Every structure is written in C-alpha cells, then in structure tokens.
Amino acid sequence: MEARIALCKCKEGNRMYGVRFEKTGDGWKYTWAFPVKEAAAKREHYDETKIVGQIFPDGGYPGCPYCGTKDFVVCDCGKLNCHNGNDTHFTCNWCGLSGTLGSYDGAGFGSGGDI
Numbered sequence: 001m002e003a004r005i006a007l008c009k010c011k012e013g014n015r016m017y018g019v020r021f022e023k024t025g026d027g028w029k030y031t032w033a034f035p036v037k038e039a040a041a042k043r044e045h046y047d048e049t050k051i052v053g054q055i056f057p058d059g060g061y062p063g064c065p066y067c068g069t070k071d072f073v074v075c076d077c078g079k080l081n082c083h084n085g086n087d088t089h090f091t092c093n094w095c096g097l098s099g100t101l102g103s104y105d106g107a108g109f110g111s112g113g114d115i
Contacts, residue, residue: 006049006109007041008033008080009093010066017065018046019072019080027054027106030072035065052108073101074109 002023009016018041020032028051041047055072063070064082073083075092083090083101091098 004028004049004051005044005046006051006080007036007046008064008072008082010064010082011069011084011093012067014093015066016041021051021055022058027056029056029058030061031058033062033065048110050108050110052106054106055104074104078109080109 004021005018006021007016008019016036016038018034018036019030020034021028021030036046057070061070067082067084069082069084071083071085073081073090073092075081075090075095075097077092077095077097079092079094081090081093088101089098090101
C-alpha cells in the first residue's frame with residue numbers, strides 16, 4: 001500500500017500538522033492526522049509530498065488535532081488548510097491568498113515550499 005504524509009495548517013492558530021493519505025483505486029483517502037513540528041517535517045521530507053487525484057476521508061479519520069474539523073481547502077498555492085465548512089470565504093494560512101471557495105478538481109497539491 002502506498003501512503004504519504006502531507007502538511008496542513010489549522011485555521012485556528014496557524015499550527016501545522018501532518019495528514020496521512022493512502023492510495024486507493026479511486027484516489028487518496030486521508031486516514032490519520034497528527035501534530036508535527038517544523039524541524040520534524042523537514043527531516044522526514046513531509047514538505048516534499050505531492051498528491052494528485054481525488055481525496056476523501058476514511059471513516060475513522062479523526063480530523064485536525066487542533067480544531068477537530070475533518071474538511072480541507074486546497075489553496076491555489078497548492079497547500080492544504082483545514083476548514084470547518086461553514087464559511088465560503090477562505091484565507092490561506094500558508095500564502096495569505098483569500099477568496100471564495102470552489103470545488104477541488106483533483107489537480108493535485110503539495111507540501112513544498114516554505115514551512
């Protein structure tokens with residue numbers, strides 16, 4: 001089974017965490033989330049993860065370790081942010097870009113760049 005860890009930032013407090021994705025026939029399911037420090041993320045190369053395809057939650061996904069949400073926003077900068085799903089306006093915790101949410105098309109995202 002192929003699995004990867006991607007980095008995500010919480011909307012509450014701008015804290016970083018890792019999300020484990022497993023490859024399936026339909027895309028990538030996210031199965032686990034855990035707090036991660038910047039030094040550990042770089043050492044484990046989590047900042048180099050790329051995932052292309054549809055993403056969906058596993059039934060046991062615990063959500064963000066800080067705010068508990070189980071939803072993501074993939075910003076145009078290519079990074080993951082957690083999102084509570086109640087607001088259609090979004091500001092990226094990585095690059096600061098803001099706008100109205102649209103649908104994720106599976107084009108891919110990455111953890112690369114400055115963390």
